[in-house]
Amino acid sequence: RRTSRLPVPALRARRVAMYLAHVALGWQLERVGHAFGVNRQTASNAATRIEDAREHEALNQLLEELEDAIHAVVDAPPPDLSGLGEVA
Secondary structure, eight states: OOSSOOOHHHHHHHHHHHHHHHHTSOOOHHHHHHHHTSOHHHHHHHHHHHHHHTTSHHHHHHHHHHHHHHHHHHHSOOOOOGGGOOOO
16 A cells, blocks of 8 residues: 555566466456455556566566466465474
8 A cells, every 4th residue: 555656676576466366376357456455457457568578588488487386386285284293
């Protein structure tokens, strides 16, 4: 909840995060907007900008790696914590 605009690098990172939430996690744009504190149209705009930027090979490769990492974490089975004893 800022009153000033984000610096450009932070804005780009936020757009990428919104894009990945939509594409890699399969979230509806309404949910993405809610999670990031913006409206659906702003989330849609961010996703569209990143999708359009995928024509740049280096960015496309980075996004593929990030999507793979997200899937590896989300799809992984939960860790076996039975040997840790009681958790406070």
